[in-house]
Amino acid sequence: MDHSSLSHQPHKALDPVVLPSRWVVLDTETTGVIATRDQIVSIGAVAVSDAEIQPQDSFECVIRQPYNSSSVVVHGITQDESERRGTSESEALLAFSEYIKDACLVGHHVEFDVTILNHRMKHKTGRVVSNPFLDTMELVIAMEEAKWIDPRPSPNDFGLDALCRHFNVKRSGRHTAPGDAFITALIFIRLLSIAANREPDMVRRLIHPGIPPSEKDRVSKPGSNGQEEKKA
Amino acid sequence: MSLAESLFQRIADFLDDYPPFQYLGKEDLLRIARLVKIKFHERDETIFEENTPRRNLFYVIHNGSVRVFNRKGKKHQLRDIRVEGELLGIGHISGLPHYTQSAVAENDTILYSIPWEPFSQLLPAYPDVMRFLRANTSLHPESRSWGGAASEMLPGDPGADTLVGHINETTYLPQIVQKRFLACQTNDTLQEAAFKMLQNELEAIIVVDPDGTPKGMITKTDMTRCVQSGRLPRKALAKEFMSAPVITVGENPRLGDCMRLMLKSACRFLCMTKDGSAFTPATGVISERDLMLYYGNNPMVIIRQIGISDNFEELTHLRYRADMLMLNELRSVDAILWFSEVVHDLNCAFARRVIELAQADLRAEGYFPPDVHLCWMAAGAGGRKELFTRTAMDRGMVYKALSSAAESHAADYATRLAHTLSNGLLKCGWTPNTRQMTEANIQWNRSLSDWEAYFHQWINHTLDDELPSVLPWFDALPIAGNDYLVDSFQSVLVREIASHxxxxxxxxxxxxxxxxxxxxxxxxxxxxxxxxxxxxxxxxxxxxxxxxxxxxxxxxxxxxxxxxxxxxxxxxxxxxxxxxxxxxxxxxxxxxxxxxxxxxxxxxxxxxxxxxxxxxxxxxxxxxxxxxxxxxxxxxxxxxxxx
The missing domain is CATH 1.20.120 (Four Helix Bundle (Hemerythrin (Met), subunit A))
Incomplete structure (x- = not known):
């Protein structure tokens, strides 16, 4: 395994007109909502390139857990199951780092996922990923303001379920990491395609540079009504 | 750590809901699911364009809908609107190197794309998949035709154009039927006309003016009648014995139209002219015999057989045959108007025969028809020509005594006839009318003056909650007997509505x-x-x-x-x-x-x-x-x- 790409280096500056050629839409299932304290239970991700979801370029892993946390009722992965299907945390994180390469990460409230990934990675491997990332929720809000998409009927509902309802995306597989990543990808290709046909630079402006864990000590994943997105 | 297997399973689960993927085995379905890519298309975005090279993939609609059409100049000829689970761009099966139609997202749409080559390698193991794909493309590449006709037509099956006996409103007569004809001048002698017919072994000859316009027709039947009358002077002219006027049709007529014209005019020959009128030169003759030879099993044949059938058992069988024939012929939405007329013609023929049989039964019992005019009519869906099966048709009868002597017997005879008729229909498989809206119900078997009084009452006084139950009679249509009786109370209807x-x-x-x-x-x-x-x-x-x-x-x-x-x-x-x-x-x-x-x-x-x-x-x-x-x-x- 080539770990050279895992070292924290400043990310190459984005081309002002060309969007990233590869996006990785990800979701993590975790033991709680505190990024600097909780553990990752599973990671699911699928790549988008050429404005298409590429299921052949996807990633899925379960991390072995020492005990059942209260979040098991949400994601359904028991300690037994994690022992049977899972892998060690460091191995999983390194493999994920290798999988994403230099893609731009995408997710719903993705800052939480990036922070917990980096926090755990720093803890286990001493390294972090510094890939740029894009939050689908921020993209939706910006596109609503630009009137490129219809406004959501409940503007204060920021949950993935609300977006699924709004964009008529079937919600099967919710609260599994690959399932949520796929659902988010279905929403993302819609947004990306609409934005690319109008003003791609808006998407580029919403891309965050990678954040080292030291800069974000405590990032909580927001929920739509304070409940829906909670991991535990 | 692996590829997200659950994603492939999820894609496979979606595909498994729709043909042809549901015919695949689980392993093969998953194999295909692993090849899928997913793309979003905004409303009105082009997916592929007619006459451009075909991509080495095809699409399944995951979400949304897609308009499929041909461009005709600036206009679009819509071929289909595909929805979730339907295929797009599957013309590879027909070896079409270019798209034959254009596809545009009707609304925001997500498509699964599947590479054709690996999918096609599975086909030999799955005949059902092959049948489905070929059926999708057999008549209209890229598009199923209206009514799913194409989806019922499989490779190797006789196609719509080659199946002898297949008819519908869009079937055109073969040239051979249209072009063989004989003509003679109005001032030719009958003997000359007969000689021509004999020599050419044809059953009819058109009598034309010097400019070729048809003036009449002489058939074998006319000749026979002439001989039977004993008036056969050697110098008799064709124009003196011809049947006139001729029934004309345009060039390249459709079979359905010819059949209906023959049925309506009770004429077994039609004269084809340049523009379909009797004022342009004759160009052909179409005979009932020709149609029979080419299209043996058709409504016209069945209607004729109904007319000579002498028992209810045979009538039942004929009506069943007609149902089967109709089911076979009802292939496109555009046929529905022609179809409803033919079903109405069939119902009328059927009704006429059942009435004739009922009258014969009554005569056998000693009841002879008084001096009365009588019309049997359909109401509701039957009256609107929208009832295609032998389900409970709303029916009634209207009669008018033609003399004061007949007045007292008219109602009695109509009632007896109605009962015999209702029983006959039941014997022929008609569903009983549970609302009792039939001729056997004395309420709906009335004299013309009673019906006129009904309409006066309904239009002037009936309460709103009673009105729905009598509305079927506002759609009344004569089926058999003296049609003018229905026309008569309909004119009352117009007058009453106008004044109220x-x-x-x-x-x-x-x-x-x-x-x-x-x-x-x-x-x-x-x-x-x-x-x-x-x-x-x-x-x-x-x-x-x-x-x-x-x-x-x-x-x-x-x-x-x-x-x-x-x-x-x-x-x-x-x-x-x-x-x-x-x-x-x-x-x-x-x-x-x-x-x-x-x-x-x-x-x-x-x-x-x-x-x-x-x-x-x-x-x-x-x-x-x-x-x-x-x-x-x-x-x-x-x-x-x-x-």
Whole structure:
């Protein structure tokens, strides 16, 4: 395994007109909502390139857990199951780092996922990923303001379920990491395609540079009504 | 750590809901799912363009819908609207290197794309998949035809153009039928005409003017009649013995039109002319014999057999044969008008024969017809020519005694005839009419003056809650007997409505009440319906509301001669410039709904009220959905009549 790409280096500056050629839409299932304290239970991700979801370029892993946390009722992965299907945390994180390469990460409230990934990675491997990332929720809000998409009927509902309802995306597989990543990808290709046909630079402006864990000590994943997105 | 297997399983689960993927084994389905890529297309975005090279992949609609069409200059000829689970760009199976149609997202759409090569490698192991794909492309590459005709046509099966005996309103006569004909001049002698016929072994000769326009026709029957009369001077002229006028048709006529003309005119020969009128030169002759030879099993043959059938058992068999034939012929929405006329002709022939048999039975029992005119009529859906199966038709009888002596016997005879007739229909498999709206119910077997009094009463005094039960009679249509009796009370109808404008207000109110609530229409689009888990009542939700609305507006405009809903709506489109598009759309929608209902009814030998949306093509589903909008708009228009 080539770990050279895992070292924290400043990310190459984005081309002002060309969007990233590869996006990785990800979701993590975790033991709680505190990024600097909780553990990752599973990671699911699928790549988008050429404005298409590429299921052949996807990633899925379960991390072995020492005990059942209260979040098991949400994601359904028991300690037994994690022992049977899972892998060690460091191995999983390194493999994920290798999988994403230099893609731009995408997710719903993705800052939480990036922070917990980096926090755990720093803890286990001493390294972090510094890939740029894009939050689908921020993209939706910006596109609503630009009137490129219809406004959501409940503007204060920021949950993935609300977006699924709004964009008529079937919600099967919710609260599994690959399932949520796929659902988010279905929403993302819609947004990306609409934005690319109008003003791609808006998407580029919403891309965050990678954040080292030291800069974000405590990032909580927001929920739509304070409940829906909670991991535990 | 691996590829996200659960994603592939999720894609496979989606595909497994739809043909042809549902025919694949689990492993192969998963293999295909692993190859899928997923792309979003914004509304009106082009997916592929006609005449461009075909990509080495095809598409499945995951979400949304896609318009498939051909470009004709600046216009688009719509071929289909595909919805979730349907395929796009599958012409590889026919070896088409270019797209033959264009596809554009009808609304925001997500497509799965699947590479063709690996998929095609599975085909030899799955004949059902092969059949499905070929059926999808056999007649109309890229598009299923309306009514799913193509999906029923498989490679190796005789196609629509080659199947001898297959007919419909769009089948054209072969040239050989049209072109063989003989002509003689009006001043030629009968002997000369006979010589020509004998020499050419033809049954008829057209008698023409020097400029070739047809003036009459001499047939073998005319010759026989001439001989039988004993008047056969050697110098008799053709014009003295010809049958005239001739029934003319245009060049390259359609079989369906020829059959109907022959049935209507009771003429076994048609003369083809350049423009279809009797004022241009004759170009051919079409004989009933020719049609029979080419299209042995057709409604015309069955109708003739009905006319000579002498028992109910045989009539039952003939009607069953007609049902089967109709089911086979009802292949496209555009055929529905022709089809409803033919079914009406069949019903009339059937009714005439049953009445003749009933009269014969009565004579055998010693009851002879008094000096009376009598007409048997259909009401409701039967009167609108929208009843295609032997389900409970609303029927009645009207009679008029022609002399005071016959007056006292007329009612008695009509009642006896009605009972014998009702029993005959039941013997022939007609469903009993549980509402008792039949000729056997004395309430609906009345003299002309009684019927006129009925209409006066209904238009002037009937309470709104009683009105719906008598509305079928506002669609009355003669089936057998003296048609003028029905015409007579219809003219009363027009007069009464004109002099009582409040009736239209009441009728509008009753019509609006009969239209289902919008929620019932939403049921059509539910996933359960589309997957065939539930049925949709197309009669209650589409056919009845539109027929009620069409009746309301037609009566308001004094249109009573047109009883069929499509005729009424088309007539209204012509007379109402402001709402022309609305009436035209409603007529189109009604045609599709009637087609779906008729097909289901004939297939299941049921009234055809409950259809399975899952069995409809994309364009049929879309058209029925757009019909809901027509209903609501007509309802809004009806509300303006109430206030």
């Amino acid at each position: 404008p409040a009736f239209i207000r009441r009728l509008a109110s009753v019509t609006i009440t009969s239209i289902p609530k919008p929620e019932e229409y939403e049921a059509f689009s539910t996933r359960e319906n589309r997957l065939g888990e539930r049925r949709f009542d197309i009669s209650h939700s589409v056919l009845q509301p539109l027929s009620h609305l069409a009746r309301l507006f037609a009566l308001k405009e004094g249109i009573v001669k047109h009883t069929s809903t499509i005729d009424r709506l088309n007539k209204l489109a012509k007379t109402s410039a402001a709402h022309r598009a609305l009436f035209e759309d409603a007529a189109e929608g009604f045609k599709i709904a009637l087609f779906c209902s008729a097909k289901t009814g004939l297939r299941e030998q049921s009234p055809g009220n409950l259809i399975e949306p899952a069995t409809l093509t994309g364009i049929e589903q879309q058209s029925i959905k757009s019909t809901f909008r027509s209903i609501f708009e007509l309802q809004n228009l009806a509300e303006t009549l109430v206030s």
